Amino acid sequence: MTEYFIDNWDPAYGASFEAAPVSQSTAQINTDVELPAAAWRPLTAPPTVRAPDVVLLVDGVRRIDATLWTREEDGTSHPGLAASYAAGVVRCDLRAGAATLAGTLVERGLFTTSPTATDIEAGSVRYGVRQMAGAPDPARLVPAVQGPLTALEVAISxxxxxxxxxxxxxxxxxxxxRQLSRTIGYVKTQQSQYLDATLTKVVTALRPGERSPVFLMGTAWGGYxxxxxxxxxxxxxxAGIVRVECTTEIPAQEAIELADLSLVTLPRFASNPYKDPRAPQxxxxxxxxxxxxxxxxGDSRLLHRALTLAAARSTAVPAAL
Structure with missing residues (x-):
């Protein structure tokens, strides 16, 4: 008889596990880093492992404020978008039970393939031009914001x-x-299946406070x-399962130690369903x-209006003398 479960996540945010059978990853996976695949089982942290006194949590957000097109002197057009993005760090002092905003950075950019584009002044806000090489394809613009946002996260961290x-x-x-030391990546939405059916059963059998053995992913951004x-x-x-990763620029034993450390640290920050539609991840x-x-x-409506006015000024015909 088929069993049914309701995902705790609000459907407006998708699902906590979005991988379909066809999304099985083709990456080379080494499952024998910590335990041989045949010996895989749920693991708990050794009793000697304690959460660190201080944990820094980093995140970034981005927003498209306006899409636009240029008109070049040769009659051609290039797509563009004006984007705002920010990164910040929360410092959690576990001994004191306190969390503080430790720092933030905000940037704005005009992303376009136009070779003649210049910065846009939208009221008191400047969108610095970030010229992109290649064909003028609008689909390339939104992913292009991720690079500067990542750089902002590294800078504030x-x-x-x-x-x-x-x-x-x-x-x-x-x-x-991955160049950041003593750092883990926290992936709360699972979009690919990296393990075969036998090892996946070990993962879905995990209870709160348990983890899978460490494995090695051979993807372009591979890691433990x-x-x-x-x-x-x-x-x-x-439900409640997240994937954690760390760099391969450390020994396997150090990655295992980070795995145990994450197991006694991350659950402290899990959210509650009545407060967060994406709980507990x-x-x-x-x-x-x-x-x-x-x-x-900032206010997206005000920025869109300011960008519209700036664009209108750029196309205004100068009055005859």
């Missing part, structure tokens, strides 16, 4: 952390942020990875940081 070795938790995959289940109401097989400090960063981006 480095600035806040300084010379300390506090554990750094990045919301999302590490990608090209593991799954863990956060505390929360029972539900679908993937959307960590409480990250949710608060997202709200603050979106506020720092």
């Amino acid at each position: 480095t600035s806040v952390r300084g010379e300390s070795e506090d554990l750094l938790v990045l919301d999302g995959p590490l990608r090209n942020r 990875s593991w799954y863990l289940r956060l505390p929360g109401p029972a539900g679908a097989p993937w 959307n960590l409480i400090p990250i949710a608060g940081l997202e709200r603050r960063l979106r506020a720092l981006l």
